[in-house]
Amino acid sequence: MKILIIEDEPTLAQSIRQYLEVEGNLCELAASYEEGSMKAGVYEYDCILVDITLPGGNGLDIVRSLKKQQSSAGIIIISAKNSLEDKIMGLEIGSDDYLPKPFHLSELNARIKALVRRKEYNGNKHIDFHEIRVFPDERRVRVNGRPLLLTRTEYDLLLYFIVNRNRVLSKESIAEHLVGDHADLMDSFDFIYSHVKNLRRKLSQGGAANYLKAVYGIGYQFTDL
Numbered sequence: 001m002k003i004l005i006i007e008d009e010p011t012l013a014q015s016i017r018q019y020l021e022v023e024g025n026l027c028e029l030a031a032s033y034e035e036g037s038m039k040a041g042v043y044e045y046d047c048i049l050v051d052i053t054l055p056g057g058n059g060l061d062i063v064r065s066l067k068k069q070q071s072s073a074g075i076i077i078i079s080a081k082n083s084l085e086d087k088i089m090g091l092e093i094g095s096d097d098y099l100p101k102p103f104h105l106s107e108l109n110a111r112i113k114a115l116v117r118r119k120e121y122n123g124n125k126h127i128d129f130h131e132i133r134v135f136p137d138e139r140r141v142r143v144n145g146r147p148l149l150l151t152r153t154e155y156d157l158l159l160y161f162i163v164n165r166n167r168v169l170s171k172e173s174i175a176e177h178l179v180g181d182h183a184d185l186m187d188s189f190d191f192i193y194s195h196v197k198n199l200r201r202k203l204s205q206g207g208a209a210n211y212l213k214a215v216y217g218i219g220y221q222f223t224d225l
Contacts, residue, residue: 001024001025001026001046001047001112001116001136002025002026002027002028002044002045002046002047002177002180003020003025003026003027003028003045003046003047003048003049003112004027004028004029004030004036004039004040004043004045004047004048004049004073005017005027005028005029005030005049006030006035006036006039006040006048006049006050006051006054006059006062007029007030007031007049007051007078008031008032008051008053008054008055009051010031012101013029013031014029015105016049016105016108017029019105019108019109020105020109020112023109024139024152024156026156026177026178026179026180028043028045028180031055032054032055032056032057033054033055033056033057033058033059033061033062034056034057036050036054036059036062037057037061037062037065040062040065040066040071040073041065041066041069043176044072044073044173044176044177045073046073046074046116046120047073047074047075047076047112047115047116048066048071048073048074048075048076049076049077049078049108050062050063050075050076050077050078050095051077051078051079052077052079052081052086052090053079053080053081059077059079060077060089060090060093063075063077063090063093063094063095064093064094066094067093067094072119074096074097074112074115074116074118074119075094075095075096075097076095076096076097076098076099076108076111076112076115077090077095077097077098077099078099078100078101078103078108079098079100079101080100080101081100086098087100096115096118096119097111097115099111113136113137116136117136117137120163121136125137127159127162127163129162129165129211129222129224130208130209130211130224131143131144131207131208131209132158132162132203132208134158134159134162136159139152139155141155141158143203143206143207143208144206144207144208146206146207148202148203148206149202150199150202151198153178153195154195154198154199154202156177156178157174157178157195157196157199158199158203160174160177160178161212161220161222162222164222165222165223166221166222166223166225167221168215168218168219168220168221169219169220169221170218170219171189171192171218171219171220172189172219173219174189174192174219174220175189175191175192178192178195196212196214196220199212200212209224211223211224
């Protein structure tokens, strides 16, 4: 998953980032209202963690902006302002969850997983696409009931394709999903071709049909159409 952490307390932000990245997520940080608004508005994320009290503004306004843009990201407010009024307000304007500080990182991780399951996987603990079954919480893949061994990048790529099945995904969006906002600084997206080639080969060897199609001049599409 790709997660944006909008939190101005550096130690907490880094602790959250380190914990979630060990769990296999790609995390980006924003330490102010302006930076958080910019990143949330420009880039795509699976989940966004938002503190209410930020330098330069209120995190609730970021939530309002995301809902106005009809963002598909799951939104969790993490805040030391643990009042019932703040919690009700956050949920009413469109956040999916509210976690008061201090909290255990394991609980935050569990809430993120549960939220993404509800939004992306219809509450299921696995995603099926014909003979392919992906277990997001465990980062495992099975094809025709047999385990398929993938690298971290290959797994992230497969999950991204399956969640966005039938959509044509640009090389730019794929690069952003795999390496984060730094994709803007890249001169070439040739590395995507290598990962796609390896993923297609492993899926074929595992007995899967060829669902991964190149779309000339744009990117790739994962489809059975």
